[in-house]
Amino acid sequence: MAGTAQDFLKAAVLEVQEYVNLQIATVRAVFSRPFYFRDIVEQFESIGIGSLTVVLLAGFFTGAVLALQTGITLDQFGARPFVGRLVSASMVKELGPVLTGLMLAGRIGSGIAAELGSMVVTDQINALRTLGTDPVRKLVVPRVLAGFFMTPVLTVIANTVGIIGGWLIAVGQLRVAGSLYWTSVLDGLYIDDVYMGLIKPFCLGFVIVTIGCHVGLRTTGGTQGVGRSTTQAVVAASVAVIVVDLLVTQLLVELLY
Amino acid sequence: MSTSREEMTPERQSAEEPVVELDRVGLAFDDKVILRDVSFTVLRGHTKIILGGSGSGKSTILKLILGLLRPDSGEVRINGQRVDTMTELELMHVRAGVGMVFQEGALFDSLTVAENTGYRLYEEMHWPEEKVRARVQETLGFVGLGDFLDRMPSELSGGQRRRVAIARAMAARPGILLYDEATTGLDPITATSIDQEIIKLRDLEEVSSVIVTHQLRDAFFTATHEAVRRNGDVDIVQADAAKCDEAEFIMLKDGLIVFEGNAAELRAAKDPYIRNFLS
Numbered sequence: 001m002a003g004t005a006q007d008f009l010k011a012a013v014l015e016v017q018e019y020v021n022l023q024i025a026t027v028r029a030v031f032s033r034p035f036y037f038r039d040i041v042e043q044f045e046s047i048g049i050g051s052l053t054v055v056l057l058a059g060f061f062t063g064a065v066l067a068l069q070t071g072i073t074l075d076q077f078g079a080r081p082f083v084g085r086l087v088s089a090s091m092v093k094e095l096g097p098v099l100t101g102l103m104l105a106g107r108i109g110s111g112i113a114a115e116l117g118s119m120v121v122t123d124q125i126n127a128l129r130t131l132g133t134d135p136v137r138k139l140v141v142p143r144v145l146a147g148f149f150m151t152p153v154l155t156v157i158a159n160t161v162g163i164i165g166g167w168l169i170a171v172g173q174l175r176v177a178g179s180l181y182w183t184s185v186l187d188g189l190y191i192d193d194v195y196m197g198l199i200k201p202f203c204l205g206f207v208i209v210t211i212g213c214h215v216g217l218r219t220t221g222g223t224q225g226v227g228r229s230t231t232q233a234v235v236a237a238s239v240a241v242i243v244v245d246l247l248v249t250q251l252l253v254e255l256l257y
Numbered sequence: 258m259s260t261s262r263e264e265m266t267p268e269r270q271s272a273e274e275p276v277v278e279l280d281r282v283g284l285a286f287d288d289k290v291i292l293r294d295v296s297f298t299v300l301r302g303h304t305k306i307i308l309g310g311s312g313s314g315k316s317t318i319l320k321l322i323l324g325l326l327r328p329d330s331g332e333v334r335i336n337g338q339r340v341d342t343m344t345e346l347e348l349m350h351v352r353a354g355v356g357m358v359f360q361e362g363a364l365f366d367s368l369t370v371a372e373n374t375g376y377r378l379y380e381e382m383h384w385p386e387e388k389v390r391a392r393v394q395e396t397l398g399f400v401g402l403g404d405f406l407d408r409m410p411s412e413l414s415g416g417q418r419r420r421v422a423i424a425r426a427m428a429a430r431p432g433i434l435l436y437d438e439a440t441t442g443l444d445p446i447t448a449t450s451i452d453q454e455i456i457k458l459r460d461l462e463e464v465s466s467v468i469v470t471h472q473l474r475d476a477f478f479t480a481t482h483e484a485v486r487r488n489g490d491v492d493i494v495q496a497d498a499a500k501c502d503e504a505e506f507i508m509l510k511d512g513l514i515v516f517e518g519n520a521a522e523l524r525a526a527k528d529p530y531i532r533n534f535l536s
Contacts, residue, residue, distance in 0.1 A: 034381075036380075118366075122361060122363055123359040123360065123361065123363035124363050124364075124365055124366075126320070126325055126357075126359065126363065127357070127359055127363040127364075127365070129323075129325060129345075129352070130323055130325070130352055130355070130356070130357045131352075131376055131377045131380075131381065131425075132349045132352055132353055132377055132381040133380060133381060134345065134346075134349070
């Protein structure tokens with residue numbers, strides 16, 4: 001029993017150590033040659049443009065349902081016209097970054113783990129190294145850069161369509177005047193909220209992609225292992241999104257408010 | 258148009274100097290011992306054929322030579338340079354002189370046959386596009402796949418994938434080629450065509466080879482045949498005794514070398530394990 005616990009702890013510490021090593025290697029590779037520009041552009045397209053549909057849909061329906069739910073509660077206080085304030089503050093500060101993060105954890109976290117995992121089990125990673133290419137520079141750096149810079153962009157898009165979704169419900173169902181809704185949206189937002197909503201996605205994007213790469217590159221056990229890695233990447237990245245969200249929020253509350 | 262090998266591997270060596278050298282190499286994963294005190298050398302233009310059952314550590318030796326794994330003990334040298342203590346960055350330069358053909362080809366799924374073949378040339382050596390295209394055409398022509406440039410790996414048969422893998426490994430004109438079970442799982446006719454490519458590379462391009470296999474037919478074919486040019490054509494013929502001696506066999510059992518010698522000596526070996534393996 002004690003031996004099993006010890007083995008588990010050892011494995012957990014090794015996993016964390018390898019993850020941190022990958023992060024350090026990635027950051028080093030970002031600031032030194034060679035760069036693989038074609039792969040970087042491809043990953044920006046794949047992670048950014050490729051995730052647009054899922055982020056648009058998630059953002060829109062979240063904003064809409066948020067307006068619907070809060071509208072009912074606000075009615076009890078006669079505060080229905082303030083629905084825009086609630087939608088904008090919730091979307092920009094919390095729901096936009098977290099939901100976008102969760103969507104990306106599902107879409108790109110799994111995709112990266114599966115792709116890199118397949119490359120590992122078919123010896124393509126070893127082939128890359130044999131041909132003189134560092135897999136971190138060729139495969140990890142482009143994905144991390146794309147995740148780091150595209151997650152905030154996608155979050156802003158999710159926030160925007162979420163607020164539009166809330167507007168449609170506010171005007172169509174809650175019978176709040178459109179001008180009142182938009183005024184309320186702006187009233188509910190402070191510059192510190194915007195900072196918080198923009199800083200968090202950078203951290204989430206970095207974490208999601210590095211977890212996907214780490215899990216993918218440590219795949220063992222053939223095609224079955226690839227399936228296992230894909231599941232692990234989604235679970236780990238999704239939990240990490242929630243945890244990192246809390247930590248970064250805590251930090252930013254201390255610094256900004 | 259093509260670049261000479263001297264440009265790729267600055268340290269041209271004499272035939273007597275070993276291009277690959279393993280000295281008392283040992284490796285274990287946790288409690289499982291993979292290799293114990295493995296020592297051998299490969300001379301320039303010669304062939305080393307590593308035989309052994311599954312799990313005997315054959316493929317591990319290739320990974321140690323390339324620096325993909327590091328030994329627990331002993332030394333590994335390529336062209337006189339000790340690789341087991343090198344950093345990954347230093348290894349990149351050494352690997353420029355070594356090519357490897359992986360078991361299932363390990364072709365990059367997202368790249369065409371031409372892009373796979375020319376990968377090192379355009380991505381790492383930054384050759385101009387026309388020069389890469391010419392060399393790719395030349396190497397794919399060498400392995401008989403000159404018309405397959407724009408195919409994707411998924412459109413190829415098993416044998417064609419191995420031949421593209423050979424073309425990719427030889428494209429940058431390495432002095433050493435490592436073959437990991439290059440013929441396993443192929444029908445005898447396709448396997449023979451792969452063997453012939455290995456022989457052609459060794460005899461016409463002066464490539465030193467380390468061949469890992471458990472396909473005895475292919476191992477003996479490679480060891481006992483040679484490629485000769487006749488009237489512009491390349492023929493594969495029975496090798497003379499001196500040429501046969503340039504191909505040495507190693508038999509691994511439980512991580513230990515239990516036999517080292519040429520094809521004739523292997524056939525004459527009395528060791529029960531070897532007899533059983535050969536039967």
